Amino acid sequence: MSTLCVPSQVPSVAEDCEQLRKAFAGWGTNEGLIISILGHRNAAQRKLIRQVYAETYGEDLLKVLDKELTSDFERVVKLWTLDPAERDAFLANEAIKKWTSSNKVLVEIACARSPKELLLAREAYHACFKRSLEEDVAYHTSGDFRKLLVPLVSSYRYGGDDVNLTLAKTEAKLLHQKISEKAYSCDDIIRILTTRSKAQINATLNQYKNEFGSDINKNLKADPKDEFLALLRATIKCLVCPEQYFAKVLRLSINKLGTEEGALTRVVATRAEVDMKVIKDAYQKRSSVPLEQAIAKDTSGDYEKMLLTLIGHGPE
Amino acid sequence: MSTLCVPSQVPSVAEDCEQLRKAFAGWGTNEGLIISILGHRNAAQRKLIRQVYAETYGEDLLKVLDKELTSDFERVVKLWTLDPAERDAFLANEAIKKWTSSNKVLVEIACARSPKELLLAREAYHACFKRSLEEDVAYHTSGDFRKLLVPLVSSYRYGGDDVNLTLAKTEAKLLHQKISEKAYSCDDIIRILTTRSKAQINATLNQYKNEFGSDINKNLKADPKDEFLALLRATIKCLVCPEQYFAKVLRLSINKLGTEEGALTRVVATRAEVDMKVIKDAYQKRSSVPLEQAIAKDTSGDYEKMLLTLIGHGPE
Known part of the structure; x- marks a missing residue:
């Protein structure tokens, strides 16, 4: 579900490092060359590039990027390059x-x-x-x-798929009761959301929907301006449907008067190699515009190129 | 600081397994043989023995011990054999x-x-x-x-030795203030004890002593019967002076009318390979009797032999 495009024939790490070194050399920086290399390498490859770059040139690649690049482009390249x-x-x-x-x-x-x-x-x-x-x-x-x-x-949640359905029913009721009492920060809600496995929470929230006829996040919207409720809703979405959560963050960041680069950069850099394909689908379904089109409209220059590269619509 | 004695020439794992198999064979069990093997192997060696035993005889060594041994001896051998x-x-x-x-x-x-x-x-x-x-x-x-x-x-505390002395002073004051208010379960006390590194907590408690002239645990004894205060004191002792904590657990368990095997077994099985030498010193200093003597007086049979073996005073 990654949108990263790694060429079938990847140059050697030494070659990549040499090319990057060239991109930084002399007056001006060759941003296109940087994108064409770092924008097409996976986490393990980037890690190796950083390591060999430091061994070969005695400099931390991150520090060089810091020195050579600026603003939004700098941030997305640096975030992306990090392990x-x-x-x-x-x-x-x-x-x-x-x-x-x-x-x-x-x-x-x-x-x-x-x-x-x-x-x-x-x-x-x-x-x-x-x-x-x-x-x-x-x-x-x-x-x-x-x-x-x-x-x-x-938390270090249990990562397996095992689900206890009896427990799911009990805890769905407990959640509903506490939410009805507006006891949003009570020990039980916090305990369930912070300690149960993702599979178990998913089962509990399905029970919640079956039994009480509505999505839990609908019931956590009593006051749309309440930041704690917003955090609870984000917690639930990140646990059970991260793709939809991130699609929404993208939507809000791009639709703002002036794109909010912070969130856009963060979501692309952290999800490109994880589930960006699904996020793109979710985005398009809800916004009726493909993500690449929205990004191309709202951003420009090397920053735009790097973002499009990471979501699989780069220049090459 | 371990009291475990591993012979300089350890038999092969296959030999150990064969000997153990012999110890279980026929009528009766050869407890002495079990002690002479498992009581003289370190964690890595015991792990390998369990693995090879299962491969060779198709049985989990733990389950065999369960079947062949009984009561306190069974428990100490099983706890010890576990990774x-x-x-x-x-x-x-x-x-x-x-x-x-x-x-x-x-x-x-x-x-x-x-x-x-x-x-x-x-x-x-x-x-x-x-x-x-x-x-x-x-x-x-x-x-x-x-x-x-x-x-x-x-918690996954930072494990380094870096200490922030300014912070230690501030948090020592904060602890003292909250303890004076008898707010023993307040957010601040819990936060400091559950998240700071051991080195940082040690520095904070030293500042506490310097500034307020008494050990924090003295100030946490307002009501000697309060179980929560006892848990706070145990937390602090386990963080900064585990050897003294365990020496005290041993003292209380041995001095009871009828030794409390649960605690005695647990402390010996969990600390023999860690810091039992220091615990023994702390025990003797406070009880004026060597630990091995106290154990020999209060326990008997194979259980006694196994305990003495693990604290470095076994029959061989």
């Missing part, structure tokens, strides 16, 4: 440092990754920041937000 | 199923292991029980106990 776990650690740290109650990045990292991927992000966080992810989240948040976010980022 | 991560998963599950507020096993597993070891225990828990550790803890506990235990078992 997925390191990228999550970086995005999480950024989100924590400038945390606002409307920020959904921590929820994405905690819920739209596999349990193992979240663990790798936490490991990368240790290595990059000499602290733990949950430590920083707990320190910089408070109240209901802390109550939800700390267990979310600390 | 450390699996053993922790097993002990944690047992503690959750028969959870009482005085049970400290979850705290031991969450705090007296390295961050990586706790992670491996959580992985083993997935594999053994098809659920996550934090999921079961959250489901089976409540109130203040849940508030402390869930983040404790979910």
